[in-house]
Amino acid sequence: MLAEPVPMSEPATKLLEIRGLEVSTEAERQQVKLLRGIDLWLDVPRLGVVGESGSGKSMTAAAILGLLPPGVRATGGSIRFSGRELTGLPESDLQEIRGRQISIVYQNAITSLNPLISVGDQIARVCRVHTGVSRAEAWRRAVDMLASLGIADAPHRARDYPHQFSGGMAQRVAIGAALICGPKLLIADEPTTGLDATIQAQVLDVIVESVRRTGAALLLISHDLGVIQATTDSVVVLYAGLVMEIGRTTDVISAPLNPYTQGLVRALTPKEDGTIQFIPGRVPEPQTIGEQCPFASRCPLVSDRCRREKPLLRELRPGQWVACHNV
Numbered sequence: 522m523l524a525e526p527v528p529m530s531e532p533a534t535k536l537l538e539i540r541g542l543e544v545s546t547e548a549e550r551q552q553v554k555l556l557r558g559i560d561l562w563l564d565v566p567r568l569g570v571v572g573e574s575g576s577g578k579s580m581t582a583a584a585i586l587g588l589l590p591p592g593v594r595a596t597g598g599s600i601r602f603s604g605r606e607l608t609g610l611p612e613s614d615l616q617e618i619r620g621r622q623i624s625i626v627y628q629n630a631i632t633s634l635n636p637l638i639s640v641g642d643q644i645a646r647v648c649r650v651h652t653g654v655s656r657a658e659a660w661r662r663a664v665d666m667l668a669s670l671g672i673a674d675a676p677h678r679a680r681d682y683p684h685q686f687s688g689g690m691a692q693r694v695a696i697g698a699a700l701i702c703g704p705k706l707l708i709a710d711e712p713t714t715g716l717d718a719t720i721q722a723q724v725l726d727v728i729v730e731s732v733r734r735t736g737a738a739l740l741l742i743s744h745d746l747g748v749i750q751a752t753t754d755s756v757v758v759l760y761a762g763l764v765m766e767i768g769r770t771t772d773v774i775s776a777p778l779n780p781y782t783q784g785l786v787r788a789l790t791p792k793e794d795g796t797i798q799f800i801p802g803r804v805p806e807p808q809t810i811g812e813q814c815p816f817a818s819r820c821p822l823v824s825d826r827c828r829r830e831k832p833l834l835r836e837l838r839p840g841q842w843v844a845c846h847n848v
Contacts, residue, residue, distance in 0.1 A: 537561075541559070542597070543557065546594075556581060558831070559581055564755070567754045569743065571742075579711075579742065586615070602623065633695055634695065634698075638682070640686065642660075648663060648701045672690060672694075712728060728741075746788070755768065760815055761815030765779040767834065780847075780848075814827040
């Protein structure tokens with residue numbers, strides 16, 4: 522049992538602050554919460570968001586960008602970017618923010634790129650839409666961007682089409698399109714999924730170096746805690762639409778407090794016999810959770826309180842917040 526928790530402190534105005542974000546959909550005439558009160562803030566250059574499939578990582582990114590799918594909507598909470606409230610903004614205002622101030626790189630670049638337009642033209646079009654520069658200037662910037670991302674003979678390769686690029690090179694093109702307008706925030710949503718280990722490392726290096734060079738902040742979404750460990754300064758651990766732990770990446774991985782985070786960390790290191798210590802069970806369906814802790818059915822510390830009451834974030838160590846009734 523830890524010492525008495527430190528009251529949760531309010532961070533000063535940050536580039537991105539999300540408070541109590543709820544996102545819901547309708548199922549069988551009932552409102553079902555997909556995000557159950559997300560709290561996170563970006564106060565470091567590189568913030569990671571980690572969790573299993575179905576934890577709400579990509580849904581959080583979609584909410585930030587105002588790109589929630591049909592039938593899904595924000596039903597509570599706040600998203601502030603550079604001090605400006607994003608929830609409830611008209612689509613015209615969101616379009617000005619997307620690409621120009623907040624950009625995103627998705628996990629499969631080949632499907633996110635238009636197969637009928639050269640990669641240089643795709644990057645140049647993003648530049649022209651958001652900056653209004655001439656066609657020639659946009660093309661020059663697109664070629665320079667490709668060169669800065671390590672694509673050899675960029676003036677020639679800029680005229681090629683997406684199918685002429687490998688998966689790793691195509692992902693660099695997508696990164697270039699996301700960064701061409703100098704956004705304040707780059708969201709990378711599982712950017713290395715489907716790439717082999719060597720190419721994954723290269724793409725992550727390109728992302729980290731690119732945001733360092735341009736001065737953008739990075740919000741990196743991954744199901745892989747090892748990727749988060751190698752890339753980010755702080756981490757948010759999500760489970761079934763709820764934040765379970767927040768803290769400096771090194772602190773959370775070296776001394777996790779939430780039982781769910783502890784399970785993720787154990788899975789990082791194989792046992793002596795080479796087997797992985799998986800967390801038993803699976804992420805519950807959103808409509809089955811109710812108001813309890815979503816991890817209750819899989820947690821070794823579960824109590825009656827866990828089955829009837831959602832835990833709230835508490836700062837149990839300086840800079841390390843945890844949502845759990847029993848730590």
